[in-house]
Amino acid sequence: AQSVTQLGSHVSVSEGALVLLRCNYSSSVPPYLFWYVQYPNQGLQLLLKYTTGATLVKGINGFEAEFKKSETSFHLTKPSAHMSDAAEYFCAVRPSFGNEKLTFGTGTRLTIIP
Amino acid sequence: GAGVSQSPSNKVTEKGKDVELRCDPISGHTALYWYRQSLGQGLEFLIYFQGNSAPDKSGLPSDRFSAERTGGSVSTLTIQRTQQEDSAVYLCASSLYSADTQYFGPGTRLTVL
Numbered sequence: 001a002q003s004v005t006q007l008g009s010h011v012s013v014s015e016g017a018l019v020l021l022r023c024n025y026s027s028s029v030p031p032y033l034f035w036y037v038q039y040p041n042q043g044l045q046l047l048l049k050y051t052t053g054a055t056l057v058k059g060i061n062g063f064e065a066e067f068k069k070s071e072t073s074f075h076l077t078k079p080s081a082h083m084s085d086a087a088e089y090f091c092a093v094r095p096s097f098g099n100e101k102l103t104f105g106t107g108t109r110l111t112i113i114p
Numbered sequence: 115g116a117g118v119s120q121s122p123s124n125k126v127t128e129k130g131k132d133v134e135l136r137c138d139p140i141s142g143h144t145a146l147y148w149y150r151q152s153l154g155q156g157l158e159f160l161i162y163f164q165g166n167s168a169p170d171k172s173g174l175p176s177d178r179f180s181a182e183r184t185g186g187s188v189s190t191l192t193i194q195r196t197q198q199e200d201s202a203v204y205l206c207a208s209s210l211y212s213a214d215t216q217y218f219g220p221g222t223r224l225t226v227l
Binding site: 034036041042043044045046049090092097100101102103104105106107 | 118145147149156157158159162164170173205207209212213215216217218219220221
């Protein structure tokens with residue numbers, strides 16, 4: 001069984017400030033981890049993913065995330081927020097083998113304050 | 115290249131009617147997934163197709179829901195005798211193979227009155 005917890009359904013940061021969106025997972029087998037972004041009235045777009053190898057993963061639009069096995073976390077960060085980052089962000093997990101469906105967190109809505 | 119497309123983008127129906135939602139995956143992608151996004155349940159898996167294998171239907175919420183994938187390409191999700199709790203955004207995703215990254219379509223927003 002696997003699950004994802006995203007702490008904070010709403011996060012607000014000032015433009016230019018650090019963005020930190022938290023994700024913790026539970027998985028009985030080694031997981032693959034994903035962050036997706038959803039802009040209003042659009043589908044999900046992949047930001048970044050962790051499968052194997054380097055635990056610090058860089059994605060699009062300046063985002064990155066670090067897989068920390070000891071903390072079962074995969075937090076998403078961006079050093080300097082931009083107005084265009086306002087969207088909803090979803091963390092997702094799937095097992096590294098078999099059972100290909102994604103299990104999603106409940107999402108975090110990011111608001112950027114000008 | 116073209117992404118995953120879904121039609122219609124919006125569908126309003128009356129309780130008790132049947133609806134069909136269509137998904138066109140990225141060309142060449144062998145795996146196709148349906149998810150549902152609703153306020154009460156978040157994003158939840160519905161069904162998964164991989165090549166010619168039997169689909170994984172473990173996420174379908176009731177027997178009113180069914181899906182098929184013709185010719186290994188286009189998929190149709192059918193909801194019979196719609197209920198108000200079926201109102202949600204239905205998202206389709208495809209991947210080149212089952213272990214690859216899933217790419218999502220824009221979704222179909224279903225409203226059941």
